[in-house]
Amino acid sequence: MKLNFWQQYPLVKDDLQIVNQLIAKKIEVNDPKLKSALLQMANNGGKYLRPALLLLFSKENSTTIADERLLKLAASIEVLHTATLIHDDIIDDSPKRRGQVSIQSAFGKDVAVYAGDLLFTVFFDLIADALYASPYLKVNAQMMRQILNGEIGQMNARFDTEQSFLTYLRNINGKTAAIFSLACQEGAYFSEADRRQVALAKRIGQNIGLSFQMLDDILDYSDGKNLNKPVMEDLATGVYSLPLLMVLQEHKAELMPYLAKKEQMTAADMEAVKQLVLKYGGVTKAKALAEKFIQKALDQTSQLPASQKRDLLEKLIKRLLKKTN
Amino acid sequence: MKLNFWQQYPLVKDDLQIVNQLIAKKIEVNDPKLKSALLQMANNGGKYLRPALLLLFSKENSTTIADERLLKLAASIEVLHTATLIHDDIIDDSPKRRGQVSIQSAFGKDVAVYAGDLLFTVFFDLIADALYASPYLKVNAQMMRQILNGEIGQMNARFDTEQSFLTYLRNINGKTAAIFSLACQEGAYFSEADRRQVALAKRIGQNIGLSFQMLDDILDYSDGKNLNKPVMEDLATGVYSLPLLMVLQEHKAELMPYLAKKEQMTAADMEAVKQLVLKYGGVTKAKALAEKFIQKALDQTSQLPASQKRDLLEKLIKRLLKKTN
Structure with missing residues (x-):
């Protein structure tokens, strides 16, 4: 994350650091190379503008850290944004994203489809955590992730005798x-x-x-x-x-x-x-x-x-x- | 839906009819051609095996219709399955799906990426309805749908002077x-x-x-x-x-x-x-x-x-x- 951008915004600076950690923790992907690419996208990526706005709108004057629910919602919104970027890059044949090689360019369009989908499950999972809803929201998100990890696993095993x-x-x-x-x-x-x-x-x-x-x-x-x-x-x-x-x-x-x-x-x-x-x-x-x-x-x-x-x-x-x- | 398959299963036959209608009602896609292809996939598609199992496991001996929550969960699980099929067909270059032309073959891989994503929003939306959670689960699903309808809209406007x-x-x-x-x-x-x-x-x-x-x-x-x-x-x-x-x-x-x-x-x-x-x-x-x-x-x-x-x-x-x- 380009944290420098937020140096002059004490109201959200520390929160965004935690949001970044929350996202990194939630990226559970079996494929280690894909995992590190997604982590890189989360860590070195954008300005976290959307979560920053969310946090800004939750505050008045306090620089204390936002409550956990808000931090999770902030994380969810950045994850959703990242998922759509990965799918957009497939459509646009984009070689680069945020100054790094794009997922579709590094791993191919097939992986990029599932990588975006995986992040949708992370989004869903964070929402479920944040909203304290039925435990089955989380069960659904985790199952969606299992499906996609299975698909990626099958893709990685192609032509492997x-x-x-x-x-x-x-x-x-x-x-x-x-x-x-x-x-x-x-x-x-x-x-x-x-x-x-x-x-x-x-x-x-x-x-x-x-x-x-x-x-x-x-x-x-x-x-x-x-x-x-x-x-x-x-x-x-x-x-x-x-x-x-x-x-x-x-x-x-x-x-x-x-x-x-x-x-x-x-x-x-x-x-x-x-x-x-x-x-x-x-x-x-x-x-x-x-x-x-x-x-x-x-x-x-x-x-x-x-x-x-x-x-x-x-x-x-x-x-x-x-x-x- | 291949309803014939369920003729001999009175315990779930009528429920599945309603599940089918629930799904059809939830497929809100601005692009009329894509909408009709997704509807066709929902209507003429598979055996609805996964929602049938869900409903079967919710019953003992009663042939009365399952409650709304279970019907929505049943719909959600079929929608999730369909979304993953659409994305699988991109990876596999599959020309056909369930005896019909696949979405990726009819509309191209780009549309198929977003079409699957759109169904993820429908899945999410149905889960949100079923689990009576915070209204913001639904707000999130609807917003995810707006993003994807915007992407599809932009794609459709390409080269349109x-x-x-x-x-x-x-x-x-x-x-x-x-x-x-x-x-x-x-x-x-x-x-x-x-x-x-x-x-x-x-x-x-x-x-x-x-x-x-x-x-x-x-x-x-x-x-x-x-x-x-x-x-x-x-x-x-x-x-x-x-x-x-x-x-x-x-x-x-x-x-x-x-x-x-x-x-x-x-x-x-x-x-x-x-x-x-x-x-x-x-x-x-x-x-x-x-x-x-x-x-x-x-x-x-x-x-x-x-x-x-x-x-x-x-x-x-x-x-x-x-x-x-």
Whole structure:
């Protein structure tokens, strides 16, 4: 932050220092390079004009530090501003921002989309803190952040033939399962379920989400005649999904000649990869794994009190995840 | 929505219909084509699996409609999911989504960035409604939407030599002034100012924001030796800012040969436009207009009760907006 600008404004000078620290503390991004770029943007960035105005309007003559709520609101408004700058730079192809290399120029437009989104979650999180609202405002912001960290994780793992199964699991846990667990958890919490039931709902949702994503990955290896999704789309963009990961380490020698072509893979290359994955049982192994998570979801569902809900949920899980109708 | 999927689930079938309507009602986007694409995505889109799970977890055996709070949370979770899909499609270059042309494919990646962001505001708005929190959660969501509608408005006006001054004003009112007015308004509101003071703070912020943007536009026409921003950046991306708009209609014959080249304008073309704008007084006229808004901000500031805050605010406005140090 260009703190010098505020030297002659004792009314807000010290507050802005704290606002800066609050923002830095809230930037929780798994990707260390992106995190440091965002921190740099927060620290060396603008004049903090918008939070300064907010603080100025909260005061009369006092130079004592503003209360925590106001400091958080001030932080939120600077974070929101920064998020929109990052997205603007994508649109404008801007190479620079505040004298530094812009996020889109340093990391590419793809990262910049998610980086802006991540800051929206920080904005939301700060607002939730400031306004002492339902704890679920914060839960929502944190879940939004999980989704985006999962997306960024998946993006970073592109074309990485050394990625572990754990990386895969962590990424789909964010990008897909988080929203399922939030859905189940919120339904339970806001209909006055007790704490144990809410925790159970959350875990059921997570397991539905994980297996949902695994089955979606498997679909990529099916014939997909009636699917809306172009077959092998993931592979074309360097996302190595579950069936491939299941056989990649063991059959690297055979698979690498195709994978090494990266974006240059032809339709024939992708078909060859698909056939190898099928040949070595990647789809079968992926299905077996998905099955474990489905079974977990069903076991947990059976722990719910007997009700129409429980019956329907069981039917739904089977229908969705076993692809029966 | 693929409602058929839920025919056999009476526990949530009717609720999902209402969730769908709630979402459709909340998609407030000025751009009519983008609005209809987002509505289509909401209406013909997915299975509403995540809101269905939320609702399912809120029930035991009752088929009566869930309460409004749960319906809004269910809507929020589907909107969040849709927002992330739109951004994912940018990263993946996906031509299709749910069997329809994807937003990024139909409108371009730039629109898709803001379209996803707009849905984040809808998400936030629904959460705010559902959780009966401080009215400022909703104010924040609405302001976030104003920013994004301003950005989309500016994007749509690119290379439009017929755009009115009113369009310009409306767009900068969204993309820049909204966050300034929110800052001033929040500072006042959360330090227990009375309603009149809060409204005054909001207007002061708006006028600071409007003149701030106008002066920023004018900077594009300065020599800009020590500026971080590449000179004439706006022009290169088809954003016709205030100085140019001030002379465009009157001197179209001279300006059009350059402007008609659009993205193909060379550095020499841009320099020629700059010189014409300067020659016909575009910068002077823009400065005069900005001056009016600065004066408004100062007049309104003088209506605040006498205090250090008021004095500092006056100094700040003069320093920032008259570019004195």
